Amino acid sequence: MLELQNVTKVFKPRRRPSVTAVDNVSLKVSPREFLVITGRSGCGKTSLLNVMAGLARPTSGKVFIDGMDIWSLDDRQLSALRKEKIGFMFQVPSLIPVLNIVENVMVPTMFTTGRRRLNAYDRAKKALADVGLSHKMESFPRQLSGGEEKRAIIARAIVDEPPSLVADEPTANLDELTEKEIMALLQRIHQAGTTIVLVTHHPSLIGYGTRHLTMSDGKLPE
Numbered sequence: 001m002l003e004l005q006n007v008t009k010v011f012k013p014r015r016r017p018s019v020t021a022v023d024n025v026s027l028k029v030s031p032r033e034f035l036v037i038t039g040r041s042g043c044g045k046t047s048l049l050n051v052m053a054g055l056a057r058p059t060s061g062k063v064f065i066d067g068m069d070i071w072s073l074d075d076r077q078l079s080a081l082r083k084e085k086i087g088f089m090f091q092v093p094s095l096i097p098v099l100n101i102v103e104n105v106m107v108p109t110m111f112t113t114g115r116r117r118l119n120a121y122d123r124a125k126k127a128l129a130d131v132g133l134s135h136k137m138e139s140f141p142r143q144l145s146g147g148e149e150k151r152a153i154i155a156r157a158i159v160d161e162p163p164s165l166v167a168d169e170p171t172a173n174l175d176e177l178t179e180k181e182i183m184a185l186l187q188r189i190h191q192a193g194t195t196i197v198l199v200t201h202h203p204s205l206i207g208y209g210t211r212h213l214t215m216s217d218g219k220l221p222e
């Protein structure tokens with residue numbers, strides 16, 4: 001369960017006017033939900049996801065993951081919680097160019113402890129099979145098409161089998177058919193029991209979720 005209480009995120013660039021990217025947002029995401037948040041470019045979607053997933057500290061307000069007030073934790077506790085609970089698909093391209101695909105998918109396992117460190121290679125292979133990318137395991141990121149790159153990024157996000165996944169524009173720059181394939185893949189991951197929060201400016205993705213909200217000017221409807 002993910003909960004935001006009156007979360008605000010203000011950016012204060014030096015010698016520039018400050019920007020309220022997230023404006024007093026309260027939100028509850030239930031387990032097994034597939035929440036789609038749409039809104040135009042600049043309305044605050046990435047900022048909201050980053051605060052929700054423990055990557056950026058809110059200016060005010062609270063974020064709870066399974067009842068834990070995540071911004072009251074110290075850095076080590078927070079990164080441990082993040083690794084345990086959340087998989088990420090970032091908006092910006094984020095595969096490491098000098099690692100091949102299976103190595104890229106293994107990266108998150110290197111920062112975990114306990115059972116999640118075990119069999120990293122086999123689990124990465126399985127994640128790649130799950131996203132239909134077994135045949136590109138030994139390829140490098142620059143050798144992948146846009147859709148294949150997204151699949152690799154999904155595999156990396158699910159390799160540790162997190163209970164929830166946040167996806168920021170997972171279908172950016174894809175053709176219509178490939179977009180459908182990627183969304184079908186996310187639906188499958190959702191049906192297997194993963195909670196998903198997806199943000200996008202593509203209204204075509206609304207129908208894939210179990211709930212839809214529109215963000216505008218940093219605000220979400222209550």
Ligand SMILES: Nc1ncnc2c1ncn2[C@@H]1O[C@H](COP(=O)(O)OP(=O)(O)OP(=O)(O)O)[C@@H](O)[C@H]1O
Nearest residue numbers: 011013019021040041042043044045046047048201
């Ligand atoms: N690090 C930052 N410093 C200053 N302003 C920022 C920073 N990050 C985001 N912003 C501003 O916050 C607002 C929201 O940005 P954000 O990236 O969250 O929007 P978005 O909805 O994800 O847009 P897009 O659909 O283009 O990805 C924008 O006005 C942006 O310029």
Ligand SMILES: [Mg+2]
Nearest residue numbers: 045046047091
């Ligand atoms: Mg964004």
